[in-house]
Amino acid sequence: MIEKTELNSGWTLSCNDTGRSGLPAAIPATVPGCVHLDLLANRLIPDPYIDVNEITNDWIGRTDWTYRCRFEAAPDEGKVQELVFDGIDTVAVITLNGEEIGRSFNMHRTYRFDVSALLKSGANDLAVTFRSAYAYGAEMEKHYGYRPNNYPGPGNLMRKMACNFGWDWGPTLVTAGLWKPVRLESWDRARFAETRVSASLAGGDGLVKVHAKLARHGDAGTCRLVAEIGGMTTKIAIGAGQDQISCELRLPSPQLWWPHHLGAQPLYRMTLRLIDEASGDLLDSFERELGFRSLQVDTSADEHGSAFTFVINDVPLFIAGANWIPDDCFPSRVTGERYAARIEEAKAANIHMLRVWGGGIFESEEFYAACDRLGMLVWQDFLFACAAYPEEEPLRSEVEAEVRDNVVRLMPHVSLILWNGNNENIWGFDEWGWRPVIKQGESWGLGYYLDLLPKLCSELDPDRPYYPGSPYSGSMEIEPNADGHGCKHIWDVWNDVGYEVYRNYVPRFCSEFGWQAPPAWATIEESVHDQPLTPRSNGVFHHQKATQGNEKLIRGLAGHLPEPRTMDDWHFATQLNQARAIRFGIEHMRSHRNICKGAVVWQFNDCWPVTSWAALDSAGRRKPLWYALKAAYDPRLLTIQPRGGGLAAVAVNERTLFWRAKISGRRLKLGGAVLAEFEFWRLLCDRFEAKEFPLPEDIVRPDLPKDEVVVVDMLDRRAFHYFVEDIDLNLPPPRVSVDVTAIEDGYAVKVTAEKFLKDLCLMADRLDPDAVVDSMLVTLLPGESHVFFVRTAKTIVVQDIVIGTVLRSANDLVAGR
Incomplete structure (x- = not known):
């Protein structure tokens, strides 16, 4: 065994850098890690996430560095001994005992170096010298x-995490x-050099395909591959001169793996063992958990153009998704x-696909394994x-x-449903003015997206779809x-116009759209120490990376909120507007489910404390957008949408059972008086359907638009429609009564509205930075109550629930303006 x-x-x-003084x-x-983290751990730099410290640390990326360690070894002529680096960031020379053993130019691959002839008995000196990525980039620009x-x-001239160099949400x-582990591996006779494993369905059976390549040493004789899954075993002899082997296993009637909103996630442990035939010794092993589901992306032509629909287990899905960025600037x-915690948060928000x-x-591996377990689809x-x-x-x-x-590494994961060629590069070439800049005959990446990548995917992972880009029209x-x-x-919509323009589009699949807002208040206070805090104070402004981001936040309020x-108020208004904008867009797209088959919001998470498009900030705190996603992605959605000069209630059902219930509605004065009402005994919305119910004329035509609201109920779902925006709506000042009751792990906070409350x-973070509340964005008619469940270890009393700080609403922002 290895x-x-x-x-x-x-x-x-x-x-x-001999000119840099003050460093030991x-x-x-620490390995895995990086230079920034080591300097930070030794108190040699200020935390780059705090205030404007990012700019004081810029020199680090422009400097060359060396990592060294000494380790004990025992050379053995009968064995191959290899140094394995799972991740080297990025341009480096590796030496062992003063001899160069290799160079790296790629953060995204594993490096393996045979050091059998260089190892010494006792202490061995290993060094990895990193060249500045900026210096290497300048050299590559001259080359290309x-x-x-x-x-x-x-970042486009080397294989390094591009957002390291800054993005409109990242520093x-x-x-x-050395951002991933390093180890010394010793082996004899043979080992797995590459192991490709895929799982699919063949009729009612599970089909596992295995293709293994072997590395051999010396006069290795016959080996045996033993493959096992779900009680099924296959044994195959591998001849002395053979270095590749393929086999298939059939698992009768396995349970199907489903995205979490549709079913369970059964996983079957598969093991591969490489055994020496003569001695019976175990030489190497490989284990993965596999799931079984069918998969295709339907891009067939239809009356609307051409589809873009994920079909899992023969079910055409509407994808409720979010884009995933690195969860930390320092991924180690x-x-x-x-x-697991982040993916659980995505699942709790009714997201069932993350786009990496x-x-x-x-x-x-931990990311994809968690997605497998939790039923979270992955677009990669x-x-x-x-x-x-x-x-x-x-x-x-x-x-x-x-x-x-990476295709070989990730292909066993059942959650992975698409390889995508690039983000916005074909669009950039077509519409961002690249054509005149790129000289005739110069490459710009298209050969990767239309030739190299699909060929590699077809060779290595033919059962999983590949698509050239996002966006791309086929x-x-x-x-x-x-x-x-x-x-x-x-x-x-975000860059130039208001969020109402989402209704101008009915895409086949929307893989990016988003709206900005600051992080949670506690996250701002932890990362920025401006006195006073203002939207344009140095620290707050520095943690806004989007071009004219603050101006767009204010412009985006226009016509909606004062x-x-x-x-x-800036903090709450912009957070509220973000939540409303994205909910507005998602509900619109879902109401057109017959045409549009997916909404993937930009973005789910953050890599540092920043004003961004994220729903979950870098501290893992939920912004109001998180709660808006939970509501808008609810598998059973009731929404009110404009249709044919009037309004329709649209029931959208992503559950496996039909949704049949009474639907009723009222046009009300904000004070509660009923002006018109209707009741329809049974509306039937079949599974995987959007069903429209035209609202009666007396419901959709207001007498006094500023004073009225439409409320439609279907079982336990409710939808609202307003005839004017909040800035013109006669919202009353918030008047509530509050009751606080201790419960296990926190408190139940009951709020009763004396007046209409939007x-x-x-x-919760204004009560306790670690507190979590279960719900937000609750609209109450006069006399209605809602109970917030707050998970916290801190003592809370009624007096802590302060209107305008802890308890916020649109009424706070609008009433009396």
Whole structure:
């Protein structure tokens, strides 16, 4: 069996810039990790996430560094001994006992070096010297020539996490280091060099395909591959000169794996064992948990253009999704527990697909394993984003190597449902002015997306769909961001116009759209220490990376909510507007389920404390948007939408059972008086259907638009419609009664509305930074009550529930203006 010695301790770090004073010659270092984290742990730099410290740390990415460790070894002529680096960030020279053993140019691949001839008995000295990514990038620009890039830095000229160089939600923190584990492996005779495993359905059976490549040493004789899953076993002999083997296993009638809103997630442990035929010794093993489901992406032509529909187990889905970015600028800090917690939060928000975006990383095994367990579908971008990429050497070979590494590594995961070629690069070439900048005949990445990547996916993982890009319309003959074809990004809404413009689009699938807001108040206070805090104070403004981001936040309020006068109001108004904008867009798209088959909001998470498009901020705190997603992605949604000059209640059902219930509605004065009403005994909405119910004329025609609201109920679902925006609505000042009752793990806070109360929110982090509340954005008619459940270890009393700070609503912002 392979002997593995972890080399994750005893490391030191040194700065190779002789002009940089004040640093120790040898700094204690942590592996996995990076230079920033080691300097931070040794109190040699200020925390780059705090205030404007990011800019004081810029020198780190422009400097060369060396990691060193000394480890004990015992050379053995009968064994191969290899140093394995799971992740090197990024341009480095590796030496052992003073001899160069290899170089790295790619953050996204595994490196393996045979050091059998260099190891010494006793102490061995290992060093990894990192070159500044900026310096290497400058060299590569001379080599390739200029290529357009929407963001700073040379991320498109090397294989490194692009958002390291800064994004419109992320800081510029250019890392270097050993960001994944390092180990020494010793083996004899043979080991698995590559193991490709896929699981699919063949009729009612589960079909597991295995293709293994072997590395051999010496006069290794006949081996045996033993494959087992679900009580089924296959044994295959591997001849002495044979280095590849394929086999299939059939598992009778396995339970199907489903996304979490539709069913269970049964997983079957599969093991592969490589056994020496003569001695019976176990030489190597491989284990994965597999799930069984069918999968296709339907892109067939229809009367609307061409579809973009994920079909799982023969069910055409509407995808309730969110984009996922690296959860920390320093990915080694993200533990398996943190991944699981974040994905649990996505599941709790009724999200059932995460798109791993192409400007970040291929995530760790813990991420995809958690998605497998929790029924979270994964769309995986290849790592090309918002830039033109050279296709010449040496970049082309690095791209191929990283794709081979990661497709093979990730393909066993049942949650993974799409390989996507790039993020916005075909769109960028077509519409962002790249054409005249890229010289005739110069490469810009298209060969990757239409040739290299699909060929590699077809070779390595043929049972999983590949799509060239997001957005992309299925053909270079159709503009890439067309409504009627493929997947679409909607960004004019945030950048240029109001969120009401979402209704101008009925895309086949929307893989990006979003709206900004600041993080939770507690997160701002932890990361910014401006006195006073204002939207434009230095720290708050520095943690806003979008071009004219603050101006767009205020412009986006126009026509909806009044311009805020205080920091508290700015914070709540912009958070509320974000939640409303995205809920508005999702409900519109879901109401057109017969045409549109997915909404993937930008974005779910953050990598540092920042004003951004995220629903969950970098501290893991829920913004109001999180609660809006939970409501808008509810598998049973009731919404009111404009139809044919009037209004319709639209019931949308993503459950496996039909939804049949009485539907009733009222047009009310805000004070509660009923002006018109209707009742329809049974509305039937079949599974996977959007069913429209036209509202009666006396419901949709107001007498006094500023004083009226339409309320429609269907069983336990409720929808509202207003005839004017809040800024023109006669919302009364908030008048409530509050009762607080201690419960296990926290408190039940009952709020009763004396007057109409719109979008009531209890901001739990204003009570306790660690508190979590179960609900937000609750609208109450006069006399109605709602109970908020607050999980906290802190004591709470009624007097703590302060209107205008802890208890917020649209009424706070509008009444009396």
